[in-house]
Amino acid sequence: MTGAAETGTVEPGTVGTSTVELSVGGMTCASCAARIEKKLNRMDGVEATVNYATAKAKVSFGDGIQIADLIATVVKTGYTAEEPAPPAPAAPATPDGQPEEQAADPVLEALRQRVLVSAVLSLPVVVLAMVPSLQFDNWQWLSLALAAPVTVWGALPFHRAAWTNLRHGAATMDTLVSLGTLAAFLWSLWALFFGDAGMPGMRHGFSWTASPTDGTSTIYLEVAAGVVTFILLGRYLEARSKRSAGAALRAMLELGAKDVSVLRGGTEVRMPADRLAVGDRFVVRPGEKIATDGLVIEGTSAVDASMLTGESLPVDTGPGDTVTGGCVSASGRIVVAATRVGADTQLARMARLVEDAQNGKAQVQRLADRVSAVFVPVVLLISLGTLAGWLLASGDLTAAFTAAVAVLVIACPCALGLATPTALMVGTGRGAQLGILIKGPEVLESTQRVDTVVLDKTGTITTGRMQLQEVHAFGDTDEKELLRLAGALEHASGHPVALAVAAAAQERTGDLPAPEGFEDVPGLGVRGTVDGHQVLAGRAKLLTDAGIGLPEVPAAAAGRTTVAVAWDGRARGVLTVADAVRETSAEAVRRLRALGLTPVLLTGDNRTVADAVAAEVGIERVHAEVLPEDKAEVISELQAEGRRVAMVGDGVNDAAALATADLGLAMGTGTDAAIEAGDLTLVRGDLLTAADAIRLARRTLAIIKGNLFWAFAYNVAALPLAAAGLLNPMTAGFAMAFSSVFVVTNSLRLRTFT
Numbered sequence: 148m149t150g151a152a153e154t155g156t157v158e159p160g161t162v163g164t165s166t167v168e169l170s171v172g173g174m175t176c177a178s179c180a181a182r183i184e185k186k187l188n189r190m191d192g193v194e195a196t197v198n199y200a201t202a203k204a205k206v207s208f209g210d211g212i213q214i215a216d217l218i219a220t221v222v223k224t225g226y227t228a229e230e231p232a233p234p235a236p237a238a239p240a241t242p243d244g245q246p247e248e249q250a251a252d253p254v255l256e257a258l259r260q261r262v263l264v265s266a267v268l269s270l271p272v273v274v275l276a277m278v279p280s281l282q283f284d285n286w287q288w289l290s291l292a293l294a295a296p297v298t299v300w301g302a303l304p305f306h307r308a309a310w311t312n313l314r315h316g317a318a319t320m321d322t323l324v325s326l327g328t329l330a331a332f333l334w335s336l337w338a339l340f341f342g343d344a345g346m347p348g349m350r351h352g353f354s355w356t357a358s359p360t361d362g363t364s365t366i367y368l369e370v371a372a373g374v375v376t377f378i379l380l381g382r383y384l385e386a387r388s389k390r391s392a393g394a395a396l397r398a399m400l401e402l403g404a405k406d407v408s409v410l411r412g413g414t415e416v417r418m419p420a421d422r423l424a425v426g427d428r429f430v431v432r433p434g435e436k437i438a439t440d441g442l443v444i445e446g447t448s449a450v451d452a453s454m455l456t457g458e459s460l461p462v463d464t465g466p467g468d469t470v471t472g473g474c475v476s477a478s479g480r481i482v483v484a485a486t487r488v489g490a491d492t493q494l495a496r497m498a499r500l501v502e503d504a505q506n507g508k509a510q511v512q513r514l515a516d517r518v519s520a521v522f523v524p525v526v527l528l529i530s531l532g533t534l535a536g537w538l539l540a541s542g543d544l545t546a547a548f549t550a551a552v553a554v555l556v557i558a559c560p561c562a563l564g565l566a567t568p569t570a571l572m573v574g575t576g577r578g579a580q581l582g583i584l585i586k587g588p589e590v591l592e593s594t595q596r597v598d599t600v601v602l603d604k605t606g607t608i609t610t611g612r613m614q615l616q617e618v619h620a621f622g623d624t625d626e627k628e629l630l631r632l633a634g635a636l637e638h639a640s641g642h643p644v645a646l647a648v649a650a651a652a653q654e655r656t657g658d659l660p661a662p663e664g665f666e667d668v669p670g671l672g673v674r675g676t677v678d679g680h681q682v683l684a685g686r687a688k689l690l691t692d693a694g695i696g697l698p699e700v701p702a703a704a705a706g707r708t709t710v711a712v713a714w715d716g717r718a719r720g721v722l723t724v725a726d727a728v729r730e731t732s733a734e735a736v737r738r739l740r741a742l743g744l745t746p747v748l749l750t751g752d753n754r755t756v757a758d759a760v761a762a763e764v765g766i767e768r769v770h771a772e773v774l775p776e777d778k779a780e781v782i783s784e785l786q787a788e789g790r791r792v793a794m795v796g797d798g799v800n801d802a803a804a805l806a807t808a809d810l811g812l813a814m815g816t817g818t819d820a821a822i823e824a825g826d827l828t829l830v831r832g833d834l835l836t837a838a839d840a841i842r843l844a845r846r847t848l849a850i851i852k853g854n855l856f857w858a859f860a861y862n863v864a865a866l867p868l869a870a871a872g873l874l875n876p877m878t879a880g881f882a883m884a885f886s887s888v889f890v891v892t893n894s895l896r897l898r899t900f901t
Contacts, residue, residue, distance in 0.1 A: 567855070
């Protein structure tokens with residue numbers, strides 16, 4: 148992979164360290180990444196991870212190290228690295244707010260042209276060699292004229308990289324390809340000019356295996372040209388696929404608005420979105436993107452957040468509601484006060500999490516890296532051994548040469564290097580589109596091991612907001628009137644139960660009258676005058692203290708808060724209020740069970756409420772009345788039973804439990820502390836997404852393991868076949884190119900995850 152590198156950012160690491168992300172140019176295979184990583188890690192106080200698929204190096208370094216030192220080390224190794232620079236100006240937007248189509252990648256375009264030219268020139272050479280009946284007098288000289296540009300110009304990237312590596316005392320895949328193709332071409336030149344192959348009327352047979360022939364009349368021009376073309380094609384398809392794999396992250400980075408209408412002294416001023424400051428008020432019209440995270444000050448709109456959360460339905464938003472930058476206002480004009488800007492926005496944090504995950508390495512990749520680091524030197528030794536073995540066994544130089552070249556060409560560690568990062572790129576990118584942020588590759592392995600999922604109640608299984616459930620009127624009292632008078636009184640209170648009653652009353656009865664003589668009775672309820680009636684609303688004790696008897700409440704749901712209502716000295720009815728269970732929670736629990744997980748409810752609420760919620764969603768094991776500081780202890784107790792525990796929560800009091808669990812899933816609607824402690828962040832805040840997140844992580848891990856199996860199996864099977872003379876070098880070149888393309892294409896299947 149060559150070409151212009153993307154820029155990184157410097158950010159603080161642990162005490163006394165900094166972290167920088169450098170883009171590395173010139174890497175062509177996993178061996179390159181392994182060499183750079185090894186050189187960087189040899190520096191004192193440096194810890195580096197180099198990712199071949201993303202062409203980036205993430206480096207942590209101490210105070211005594213400068214970024215220039217890191218770049219110098221990469222350059223000394225034979226590659227290039229880019230210093231961090233400010234972000235490039237955003238691409239201009241079309242009238243509908245969408246970014247214009249990115250310009251074509253010049254490196255990819257140059258590679259495409261090289262492939263096309265090489266293919267056009269190579270095709271006649273390969274056909275003439277494989278079909279003897281098409282061979283005419285002096286056909287071999289036409290083959291030479293066509294194959295020479297392919298071997299020299301078409302394979303120039305391989306030769307250049309091989310020479311650079313040679314000067315640095317190293318060998319990579321380019322070394323193998325360059326050696327193999329040049330050996331085939333130079334043998335052909337010798338046979339044509341100094342042997343019998345250049346004689347007019349010469350005919351040449353074709354064999355899929357290494358077979359004894361007269362070396363002076365044997366040419367390998369089709370091998371030289373065909374191998375170069377196949378490998379160039381494989382590299383082009385690989386580059387295109389890797390570009391597709393990173394499309395989700397690029398799309399996420401493009402979501403932000405480019406400019407914004409800011410209110411200055413009552414006048415709208417158009418300015419770049421990156422100049423917004425916290426506290427600025429800006430206007431969002433229908434169809435426009437919200438420039439940054441903020442609080443709606445005025446106006447209402449249906450906000451489409453599908454690009455961030457995967458939620459297909461717009462959410463009604465009004466004054467007091469929070470909105471997220473990158474979302475689209477589908478209807479209505481709203482004025483928003485900026486609360487987060489720049490790198491602090493949810494969009495920026497999501498992109499950072501996804502990029503960090505893509506640059507990480509799963510444990511299963513470590514073995515592949517160790518193999519890639521020593522693979523090329525081992526292959527060179529195998530090739531020399533093959534040449535010597537054939538010469539000793541048969542004495543036939545032609546067959547020995549054919550087998551040795553096949554070994555050089557077919558051995559490629561690229562598939563090993565691409566197995567993990569490409570699957571990570573696609574999996575994490577697809578997750579981001581669905582509102583699932585996977586923090587790192589090690590998280591994938593954790594999802595495979597967990598067998599128990601602990602669910603927080605408030606805000607996870609329930610909505611976290613009190614809602615009116617039932618209205619019970621006594622005698623001839625009208626239910627609507629009961630709710631109207633109680634709601635009017637409760638509207639003056641700030642208690643969550645009171646707010647739930649007032650909100651339901653407003654929704655069902657319209658505008659509420661203002662109470663007179665309002666009084667809040669601590670711990671009991673409220674009283675006051677509404678429409679000339681002396682109204683009381685609160686606990687049953689509030690009524691009994693006033694000498695008012697309360698009939699038995701019919702069919703009051705277990706675990707719900709009861710609000711008794713009376714006026715003019717007589718009990719009129721009761722209202723039941725509860726933290727409503729999300730509509731999707733029961734289905735989410737069923738899906739978690741289907742994944743082989745045992746659900747456990749964990750809450751600080753009382754036993755009655757907890758049991759009622761658990762029964763409603765289908766959970767059998769309940770830990771109720773648990774203090775916030777004791778939640779992590781419950782997780783530890785489950786782990787002591789031999790369980791691998793996943794925890795789903797959203798509150799600040801869940802942060803310790805999320806960190807203690809083997810796998811922490813933080814609801815994105817929760818606090819920053821919980822999101823920071825979690826391994827997976829569920830942006831949508833829907834428990835159904837938890838099941839989707841575990842499914843996606845497990846599927847990504849399965850793809851990685853499948854890729855690694857294919858890559859190892861390919862090399863284990865191919866090398867002996869080539870050494871045994873059972874593969875023509877051209878066939879070996881095709882197989883080698885196909886292995887890398889297969890791994891990347893297999894990873895791209897994750898784009899269809901739903």
